[in-house]
Amino acid sequence: MDFTIHQLQIFGAVVMERSITGAARKLHMTQPAVSIQMKQLQQHIGMDLYENRGKQFRLTDAGEELYQLYLSFMNRMNTFDSTLSQIKGGLKGTLSISAASTAMYVMPYLLGEFQKEFEEVEISLKVTNRFEVINHITNQDYSLAILTQVPDRDNLESIPFLKNPLVFAAHPSHPLANKQIGSLKELQDETFIIREQGSGTRMVMEKLLSEAGLQPRIGMELGTNEAVKQAIMAGIGVSLVSELSLTSERRLEKISVLDISGLPVNTHWHAIYRKGREVNPVTEHFLSFLERKQNLQ
Numbered sequence: 001m002d003f004t005i006h007q008l009q010i011f012g013a014v015v016m017e018r019s020i021t022g023a024a025r026k027l028h029m030t031q032p033a034v035s036i037q038m039k040q041l042q043q044h045i046g047m048d049l050y051e052n053r054g055k056q057f058r059l060t061d062a063g064e065e066l067y068q069l070y071l072s073f074m075n076r077m078n079t080f081d082s083t084l085s086q087i088k089g090g091l092k093g094t095l096s097i098s099a100a101s102t103a104m105y106v107m108p109y110l111l112g113e114f115q116k117e118f119e120e121v122e123i124s125l126k127v128t129n130r131f132e133v134i135n136h137i138t139n140q141d142y143s144l145a146i147l148t149q150v151p152d153r154d155n156l157e158s159i160p161f162l163k164n165p166l167v168f169a170a171h172p173s174h175p176l177a178n179k180q181i182g183s184l185k186e187l188q189d190e191t192f193i194i195r196e197q198g199s200g201t202r203m204v205m206e207k208l209l210s211e212a213g214l215q216p217r218i219g220m221e222l223g224t225n226e227a228v229k230q231a232i233m234a235g236i237g238v239s240l241v242s243e244l245s246l247t248s249e250r251r252l253e254k255i256s257v258l259d260i261s262g263l264p265v266n267t268h269w270h271a272i273y274r275k276g277r278e279v280n281p282v283t284e285h286f287l288s289f290l291e292r293k294q295n296l297q
Contacts, residue, residue, distance in 0.1 A: 005073075007041040010034055011049065012070040016141055018057040071140045079280040092120040093282035098136035099127050099146035100200060102225045103269065105245045106162055107146060114289050121282055129223065130198045137272055143283045145272040149200035158270040161290040165243040165264035166204055167257045171235045177256040184212035184260060191219035191237035193228050201225070204265055205240040229255065240265075 013023035013034075020038065024031040042049055049063035059067060078093055095114075099107055104127050111123050126136065130147060137145035137156065150158045168187070170177055176186070192209075194216075195202040209216050219237040222228050228239050229246070233254050243264055249255035271290050273279065279287070 003041050003044040007037050007044075008066075008070050008073065010037045011041060011066065012074065014038060014050070015059065015063075015067050015070075075140075075278055075280065078282075079278060090120050091118045091282060091285060093280060094122045094124065095144075095282050095286055096124040096142040097126070097144045097146060098133045098142040099125060100130050100133055100148070101127055102148070102164075102201065102242050102245060103127065103146045105225075105242065105247075106164075106269065110162070110290070110293060114286060117289075118282075118285065129196065130200055137274060140274055140277065143273065143280070144286070146269060147200055147272060148267045148269055149203055150270050150272060155275050156272050157275045158272045159287055159291055160268040160270050161293050162269045163294060164267045164269050166201065166240050166267060167243045167246075167264045168238055168260055169229075169232055169241050169246060169255050169257055170238040171232060172253055172256045173235070174238070174256065174258075176238075176258055179259070181258060181260040183262070184208060184214060187238065187260075188214050190217070192216040193220045193222065193231045193237045193239035194218055195225070195228065196221060196223045200267075201240055201242070204267065208240070208265065 010023060010027065010029075013026050014020060017023045017026055020034050021031055023029075024034045027034070038049075045062065045066070047062040048060050049066060050057060050059050052058075095111075097107070097111075107125060107127075111125060115121060115123060124142075126142065128136075130149075133145045133147060134151050136142045138153070148164050150156070176190075181187075187209075192205075194205065220231055222231060225241060225245055228241060229249060231237065232239055232241075233249070238258065243257065246255055246257065250257065271287055273283070273287075
């Protein structure tokens with residue numbers, strides 16, 4: 001079996017992008033050049049590594065084994081690069097993070113603070129939905145995942161850090177906006193705005209309303225926290241949102257936080273990584289940094 005590191009790296013890009021076209025774009029290569037390298041790689045190995053059925057990209061058993069080899073190789077190379085940089089002086093390397101959309105209100109501040117301390121570290125932050133974040137960390141496409149609700153999976157470990165209080169919010173003209181609300185039962189006649197299925201915030205909201213014995217009337221289901229805030233400002237209904245995401249809207253009096261007994265719900269952000277995966281020095285330093293963070297000050 002005789003193939004090159006270059007071919008292995010191209011294969012890794014094909015898997016992560018789920019297509020030859022995507023890999024070519026990511027690697028700044030032509031599509032025919034990527035196709036030729038993949039054809040040669042499969043000839044060297046003597047087996048197909050992947051197959052395309054319509055729009056579905058799927059690894060074969062041999063492809064899955066080679067992809068795990070690629071991940072192990074890249075992880076060791078990153079560890080070597082970081083260790084070598086430390087020997088030369090200063091922390092260098094790449095920190096790759098996939099985070100839930102609500103994390104956009106906190107991660108840029110934390111990453112900016114971290115990069116001020118370690119200026120040579122390159123940072124890649126992908127902000128997406130919870131489902132994609134879990135896929136990214138499960139497939140080892142990223143070093144860390146950032147979520148509030150940790151997936152119940154044996155192959156993942158997590159570290160809690162920043163507090164993420166969740167509050168019910170409404171338009172300032174809402175009848176409940178300036179009242180003290182004794183319990184969630186007082187929201188039984190309200191129209192609720194909810195996040196998409198699988199959202200961590202939605203999980204908490206559904207649990208709260210269920211425990212209060214409410215069957216909520218859903219006015220709108222939306223895919224991002226920003227869309228939820230826009231719907232609140234439009235007076236469509238009330239919703240559970242991260243208090244950290246409301247700084248500007250509260251200052252401008254566009255959104256009010258409802259004063260409900262027993263709230264806010266105090267959740268935490270978690271940094272999640274694959275159990276048993278060797279953590280490179282950059283990621284290790286960032287995890288230590290996060291453990292010390294309980295607020296954004």
